[in-house]
Amino acid sequence: MPAPTPRPTIAAMVRYQPNLSAPTAGRIIRLSANEGALGPSPKAMQALAEVAAQVHHYPEEEPKALAEAIGQTYGLDPARMVFGCGSDELIQALCQAYIDPGDEVIHTEYGFIMYPMSATVAGGVPVSAPDIDYRVSVDAILERVTKRTRIVFLANPNNPTGSYLARSEVARLQRELPENVLLVIDAAYAEFVSRNDYSDGSELVEASENVIMLRTFSKLYAMAGLRLGWGYGPQDVINAMHVVKQPFGANRGAVAAAIAAIGDKEFVERSVAHNETWQPWTKAKFEALGLKCLPSVTNFLMVRFPDEAGHTATEAGAYLSERGILTRGMAGYGAPAFLRLSIGTEEEMRIVVDTVAEFLNQ
Ligand SMILES: Cc1ncc(COP(=O)(O)O)c(C=O)c1O
Incomplete structure (x- = not known):
């Protein structure tokens, strides 16, 4: 007897791929799912x-x-x-x-x-x-x-x-x-x-x-x-x-x-204020590194990486991931030259900017 098969439409689909796990056992900085930077109220x-x-x-x-x-x-x-x-x-x-x-x-x-x-x-x-x-x-x-x-x-x-x-x-x-x-x-x-x-x-x-x-x-x-x-x-x-x-x-x-x-109005205000500080800060730092960020009103940035081998978005995503920093590749969205990353804590943003600078300078 043949094994049960899903409907052809379903069999042809690829499941949702969120990128929530890193190849390293150390500290993980999750910037791949637009989650809240400060944790819950x-x-x-x-x-x-x-x-x-x-x-x-x-x-x-x-x-x-x-x-x-x-x-x-x-x-x-x-x-x-x-x-x-x-x-x-x-x-x-x-x-x-x-x-x-x-x-x-x-x-x-x-x-x-x-x-x-x-x-x-x-x-x-x-x-x-x-x-x-x-x-x-x-x-x-x-x-x-x-x-x-x-x-x-x-x-x-x-x-x-x-x-x-x-x-x-x-x-x-x-x-x-x-x-x-x-x-x-x-x-x-x-x-x-x-x-x-x-x-x-x-x-x-x-x-x-x-x-x-x-x-x-x-x-x-x-x-x-x-x-x-x-x-x-x-x-x-x-x-x-x-x-x-x-x-x-x-x-x-x-x-x-x-x-x-x-x-919890205090938490809401604190979260908005955090984003209003660290989202433009991160964007400015990336732009100072020569990367273009799409204008964003949210808690994430879509960042354009160079096309040249060694500095592409795919390579950047892998480099960050090996260091425990999860971002979201945009190939599934048809924009493989970009990475999307969410705004985390101040410390996380400083680490990600330094790591991206290191990646671009190698
Ligand atoms: C635009 C948009 N809608 C809906 C969702 C799903 O959110 P939820 O966690 O409520 O399912 C997301 C999550 O990334 C989103 O970006």
């Missing part, structure tokens, strides 16, 4: 410890206290939120709920890789809208809309480039999309952005029936290991997601920690 850690004795109980299907805390913090209606095991689960749920085989899903050229992956797993056809100079182009997205388009995924700010679209451009995108196309605004890095013309997209959720905003506790709140994402959208979209997503995706530990984290 002490209040979140305390809340997590306190909930330990209750983990024999399933979590709530809809964590009401968390929805209320988020509602208060961001001025949103708690009734229109959905929670999942990371925003990754919510991206998958949207694809499962809205895509029939052959339906098209538009993502941007250098957009988050889970969008085309989840679309493909759901039987959809990912359609890439080219960036212009590593920035999302609303026109390129609109030009790719067909009768089969069901979802447009927009990461704003964008991972891996770190750029963002102004509020007016996102509003234009929503205005010009057909009403039956769902616009997913993934604002995973929203908390880091302090630009007057930026919006997380929640006002578009309020004003339309075809926009959902996704958020996460993995980035600014530094709780990636607990896996908690949330969405804010029209009731119909939330209802559809509830049908396909797992009922207990937001676990007890994550929910308790998130309620504490979101209330």
Whole structure:
């Protein structure tokens, strides 16, 4: 008898490759997953410890206290939120709920890789809208809309480039999309952005029936290991997601920690201030070494390495990795000349800059 085989679509896919382990046994500096530099809020850690004795109980299907805390913090209606095991689960749920085989899903050229992956797993056809100079182009997205388009995924700010679209451009995108196309605004890095013309997209959720905003506790709140994402959208979209997503995706530990984290304003301010200091510092240091960094409003930088043998991004990634510094190669995103690295602690940033200088001078 032949062995069981997955669907041909799945058999042809390569799994998500995060680069979270180094070939060295010593100290590891993880700059490969855009995690929080400072670790979680002490209040979140305390809340997590306190909930330990209750983990024999399933979590709530809809964590009401968390929805209320988020509602208060961001001025949103708690009734229109959905929670999942990371925003990754919510991206998958949207694809499962809205895509029939052959339906098209538009993502941007250098957009988050889970969008085309989840679309493909759901039987959809990912359609890439080219960036212009590593920035999302609303026109390129609109030009790719067909009768089969069901979802447009927009990461704003964008991972891996770190750029963002102004509020007016996102509003234009929503205005010009057909009403039956769902616009997913993934604002995973929203908390880091302090630009007057930026919006997380929640006002578009309020004003339309075809926009959902996704958020996460993995980035600014530094709780990636607990896996908690949330969405804010029209009731119909939330209802559809509830049908396909797992009922207990937001676990007890994550929910308790998130309620504490979101209330810890001092931690939030400290994390934003840390990034506002060390992200431009790191960028300036790299530029002084002759490397170009894409402009970023986030806690990571996409860095262009030289093309000449000995100094390429691939070689830089290997050199750093051998010294315990994990970065993210961009070949999987179609940009092999770049490395993406997140902003860590001051000490980590000083080490990474010195190590990159050493690499370039060898
Ligand atoms: C744009 C974007 N969306 C979603 C995610 C997934 O986040 P989560 O940890 O909530 O699944 C990431 C993580 O890197 C991201 O960069």
